Amino acid sequence: MESPRDDAPKIPEREPDRGSEDRPAAASVPVVVRRSPKFWPFVGAGAVLGVLVAIISAYTGAGSAEFTRASVAGFLAVFFGLAGVLVGCIAYLVADRVGAKRATRTTAVPLDGPGAP
Template identity: 35%
Template sequence: MSEQQPSPEPDEQAAPADFDAADRQVIPASVRRAPKFAPFIATGAIIGVVAGLLCGFLLPNSTGVGRGTVALLVASGFAVLGVVIGGVIAVMQDRGTPRELKAMKEAEASRASDGDASGS
């Protein structure tokens, strides 16, 4: 019988070369941290409905219709107002994202140029 040692598996031999090749092929990516609009709008609507129902039931009613009808009408109006306010807040949050993204890209570019200068 011959005493041959089993050769290492191909994956073990190629691993360092694969990591070096992967480092050269990395594509820089940036993460856009934008708010989701639906939760902002839904929260505004819920807050509007609750506030409208409270106003409709707790404030004095001088109309000939019942308190429930008045509360539903006021709640629907407040819900629309809450949706608009929630949407405006989401848009304001979203407008701040490009500045952060631009700053992140500039930082990446300066790091890449520093890395190229020190590596040469």
Template identity: 35%
Template sequence: MTDPVNTPEPDEQRISQGADAIVPLETEVERDTVTMRRAPRYSRFMTLGALVGAVVALILTMSFPANDEFDRGQVFGFLLLACAAIGLALGALVALLIDRATARRAKSVTVEHETIHPVDE
């Protein structure tokens, strides 16, 4: 839905090129209706989820007694892989839920796009 309007502004009507040449300008305005809404940044939610998963893995590693078969570094590594992946997925899920909730508050607005170009003679 575009509505071009040719309305040259008095101040922007001509541009000088060099000492002698003056080129007349024309302004074209297009109006469109767009939908505006806020959306969360998925990468930040996923990174935060992975960091929370790493902290949970550290807490779980320290909360259980030492194992004769595996040392604490190996246990932390195994738990870190699992907990970080789960935290990453939960962070993405939270971002998706917030995105769905904010989509209901979307608003339609009218925007104008101005294009200034030389007049064809």
């Protein structure tokens, strides 16, 4: 077996974590629990709704001699899709605000054991 080289960097030995010894085992921590909606489903639903409204309005409106119904639907889909995204964002903000008002305060107790950090 080779002996360690003298010029090799020395790695200090790791001391055990003493953070768990400083606090009592059953110390409770105050936490706020709230449900938060996901942002992208609101945006996606708004965009889809806007495009559907554009298609319905393009094919139920009066026809044009200059433009086909498909080109009118595409043109309206851009603007109604953007408007739908805006409506979806506003709906998300409202849902998030309602979720923040329904937040509850509670206490959490840290776990000691094999699954504890």
